[in-house]
Amino acid sequence: MTSSNSPISMIIDCDPGHDDAMALVVAARHANVLGVTTVAGNAPISATTRNARIVLDMIGSTAPLHQGAHRPLVAPPRDASYVHGKSGLDGADLPKPSRPADSEDAVGFIIDTCRAIEGVWLVPTGPLTNIALALRSAPDIARRIAGISLMGGGSFGNRSAAAEFNVWADPEAAAMVFEYGGKLIMSGLDVTHKLQATPQRIAKVRALPGQLASVLADLFVFFSDVYVSRHDNMQGGAVHDPCAVLALTHPQLFTTKPQHVVIELNGEHTRGMTMIDQRGLIERLNPNCEVVWDVQAEEAFDVIVQAIGHYSK
Numbered sequence: 001m002t003s004s005n006s007p008i009s010m011i012i013d014c015d016p017g018h019d020d021a022m023a024l025v026v027a028a029r030h031a032n033v034l035g036v037t038t039v040a041g042n043a044p045i046s047a048t049t050r051n052a053r054i055v056l057d058m059i060g061s062t063a064p065l066h067q068g069a070h071r072p073l074v075a076p077p078r079d080a081s082y083v084h085g086k087s088g089l090d091g092a093d094l095p096k097p098s099r100p101a102d103s104e105d106a107v108g109f110i111i112d113t114c115r116a117i118e119g120v121w122l123v124p125t126g127p128l129t130n131i132a133l134a135l136r137s138a139p140d141i142a143r144r145i146a147g148i149s150l151m152g153g154g155s156f157g158n159r160s161a162a163a164e165f166n167v168w169a170d171p172e173a174a175a176m177v178f179e180y181g182g183k184l185i186m187s188g189l190d191v192t193h194k195l196q197a198t199p200q201r202i203a204k205v206r207a208l209p210g211q212l213a214s215v216l217a218d219l220f221v222f223f224s225d226v227y228v229s230r231h232d233n234m235q236g237g238a239v240h241d242p243c244a245v246l247a248l249t250h251p252q253l254f255t256t257k258p259q260h261v262v263i264e265l266n267g268e269h270t271r272g273m274t275m276i277d278q279r280g281l282i283e284r285l286n287p288n289c290e291v292v293w294d295v296q297a298e299e300a301f302d303v304i305v306q307a308i309g310h311y312s313k
Contacts (some may be wrong), residue, residue: 007032008121008146008248011110013068014241015041015126016051017084018091018223021216022304023125023151023241024055028063029307030249034113034120035064037106041126041169042080043088045070048126051089053097058212059311068106069129072170080165083226091222092215110134114141121248124177125151125241127166132173135180147183151244153261153274154188163272164189167263171272175263178274178288186261187243187292188274191254195243195297196236197224204305210312242304247292250303255294258287 009032014020020042027033036056038049049067056063071077084090103109111134114120122145124131131150135142152166152174159168167174178184197220206217224237247254264273276291277284 009034009117009119010121010123010248011035011037011113013037013039013106013110013122013124013126013130014052015039015043015048016055017042017048017088017126017241018219018237019239019241020125021051021055021089021219022239023245024052025059025216025311026242026249026304026307027123027245028059028061029310031245033061033063034117035066035109037066037068037109037130038101039068039106039126039130040070040077040079041166042084044077044079047088049101050097051087053099053101054089054094057095057098058215064102064109066106066109067101067104069133072127072129073132073172075170075172078169085222089219092218094215106130107133107137111138111141114144118144119146121146122148123150123244123248124148125244127169128152128173128177129170132176135176142180142182145182147185148177148180149185149187149244149248150177151187151192151241153186154190155276156189157273158189160269160272162264162267162270164274167274168272171263171265175265178261178263184289185247185256185292186274186289187247189238191292191295192240192243193234193238194295195239195300196234197239198236201236201301205308208305208309208312212312213308216308239301239304243292243295246300246303250300253296253300254292256290256292259289259291260285260287261289261291
């Protein structure tokens, strides 16, 4: 869909969130970002939209920003302030946003863009509400997009023993996305927990000149301190969301496997689980998803550092 010399076109659907901020920086450096849409998730929608604008401002991006769903399709709204703080980007002295979102119709923007331009990748790094609403409202875009590369899911959970936050927050939306029938790449906790912002890696960001590097280093420290304090054996924060971008822009850094994945909606203890069919049985279901299992972590983090350095002057 793109030549080796032309960047992949994508829409980033996010809920910034420390790791979403890093994903935006990497995407701006290595992809053609047609727009950014926001969803409630790590923080309420007003905060995630504000945070997205601040990050776009700091990297000088002119990509349009559109605010989206303020709550899940069915489930009650629940955020991740216990990880990201009340603002969604606690831990750094952030500049004020230059302006509000360009609209409050993220779903309309996704639909219009995918109808106007064939071969766009949708890259959701938060709950899948906006993506599900777009696919439900305009089923024709499923045939026009290149695919969906998402951060979410995994063979274990973080919000429950079985469910990862993004899928757990809106499992009905996730089920719609996993059933849409096109190319789907899932970067779940199995891979994202292998890409950690260790003190040594944060030091690489801190050593860069400029305001952006200083702000992002502070964000990394806050985020990593939360992760280290809440886990038995983690050396830094799990840098989840850039994986969904890097799986497209730097696929050589990842190990993937085509597998069948379904979303559990009704289990008392497993609601929001991404059930990955790992059986060796011949009669297993056909794959509907490319599951990302491993990453060359040092090389991937270096890509993040280089992207930060590109914008931090």
